[in-house]
Amino acid sequence: MLGDVARLAEVSTATVSRVYNEPDKVSPSVRERVLQAASALNWIPNAAGRALASTRTHIAGAIIPTLDDQVFASQVAGMQAVLAERGITLFLGCSNYDPTQALTQVRAMLARGVEAIAIVGEAHPPELFDALTQARVPYAITYAYRDGSPHHCIGFDNRAAFVEITEHLIGLGHRRFAAVIQPAQGNDRVQARMAGIREALERHGLAVRPSHMYEGPATIAFGRQSLRAIWQGSEKRPTAIICGNDQLAIGVLLEAGELGIKVPQQLSVTGFDDVALAQEIHPSLTTLRVDTAEIGRRAARYLLDVLDGRENVESCVVQPVLKIRESTARVSGSKK
């Protein structure tokens, strides 16, 4: 421990501490002696001791639904990169899309003394936010942005994003739509996306009929099976399918290939996220690109600013960009 280093370097414990925390306040010769002693004893400062004495833990937390989804993984990577520069390490928690688990994770992190925390989405129990507020731990909601939210959000308006993508299709003359989306239960982002689709369609007096609405796991397999069901259904077939994310859309694309459905001639397909495969697959996928790493970086910078008592002037909105590719086209026979 620190005391041993002090003894070996023949200085006081305070000096050893200073060497690590305020190096300028120690004369170079003494500093050198201390560092040598430390390395001789193979000593590293103990974080628990530091935390207790300084009431600073240098730990931040991030809570995401799952690491299985690239978009959250890269958000975490972005946060880590920014926080590491400031000597802050990141505790990671996965809620598995379960608000109860999210609450448990937050409690565990508070016990660990996280100084700040980022949480994906705002659909969480009030106790979660109460706990954060009581503990005076600054937090940010990521991957979602909503005007009028009581929280500081960093992300984008999921509803507006899906209005945009729906309007794109309407503009191409589409009138019959199907939707394939991930489970909306307890997921504010997905709910907002559905609301966006509905809103855009309503403006034009349109709607997705229930039999053309598929909700299930965000996998390629579910995308496939949804298209098959839609195509075999008795209803008049849609000319466009809006998918909740790229995985689902890629599933639809692959199944279309198998069923001999021509995309985009017979059917337009859209995704969301813009994963690497979206621009590589054939036909390439029209989708909305979201810079999730930037969401992570910005969340980290915001939290650091709050901790420093600085004002954060960065925009909270990381705008998704519509990438129009081969999977969407003007509906055949529709006039420009």
Added chain:
Amino acid sequence: MLGDVARLAEVSTATVSRVYNEPDKVSPSVRERVLQAASALNWIPNAAGRALASTRTHIAGAIIPTLDDQVFASQVAGMQAVLAERGITLFLGCSNYDPTQALTQVRAMLARGVEAIAIVGEAHPPELFDALTQARVPYAITYAYRDGSPHHCIGFDNRAAFVEITEHLIGLGHRRFAAVIQPAQGNDRVQARMAGIREALERHGLAVRPSHMYEGPATIAFGRQSLRAIWQGSEKRPTAIICGNDQLAIGVLLEAGELGIKVPQQLSVTGFDDVALAQEIHPSLTTLRVDTAEIGRRAARYLLDVLDGRENVESCVVQPVLKIRESTARVSGSKK
């Protein structure tokens, strides 16, 4: 803090502590009083204080190259699941495939008092392992297994895996091979994979010619561009391409589609990992399936066993399984 709770519950601080650490040793009535006081004050035990007093942090660490790769993300998820059951939280560090960063991360984790640590691969500076040994922190190497390794490894023999996949192709009559792999520099797993390919080919007096060997980023894009280069090259074209992972193989598959190369009639392609897309893409990809989540779970259980002074009897090997699909076939004109 704990003292406030003690006062409110009209018990000593020791009793409050017991309620949380050895509940059986406290009478039910007192226990109830303490819990009520705690919840009234909204108190959670402070981890730094506990760590200091008990010399146990309940923290473990995991160091992976990157979160951008699904296989590492799911290993982390597997570890978390097992550790969470024991109230242990996980610190995550990404080395970005840089051994120096790995060392830095390990040091940071030791300072944080991690009780155990899992590290992907064994190609790390000796100081890293020295530090771990000196600190008496048990560790496990994941995602790699090698007979004769001085470390406890949990994973599979990358060399043997690629011998298997290469032999599969040789057995199908292939004699001219190309290889598309990720950067081998500082990556023992990739080096082992290359060695496996080489070894299997040598047994049959074969080798990949340098002009058919492509090393670059593990992306779909690099897979594509490698196939294009191979196909345009002046050398006699290979009949099989072995890829270092599924991303690369999917790139090759997509580019083959674009170039009008028939897979598997003209060209066989293999991958590694068995990502979700591998069985969905057309033609589906022959690859080796690795249960990375199981690697994570087993690593976690091993580390827990060491911490408990228990002997771990689980196998260190998580055997990859060859998934033969449509992308490989008997070379045309070869006899069975």
Added chain:
DNA sequence: TTGTACGCGTTATCAA
């Protein structure tokens, strides 16, 4: 620039 001494929030030991 350096040292002294106290306190951070909890657990562990021992005695009651």
Added chain:
DNA sequence: TTGATAACGCGTACAA
């Protein structure tokens, strides 16, 4: 079963 008290390893006023 419960309580008093001394650690745990470090940072930080304050004094020198």
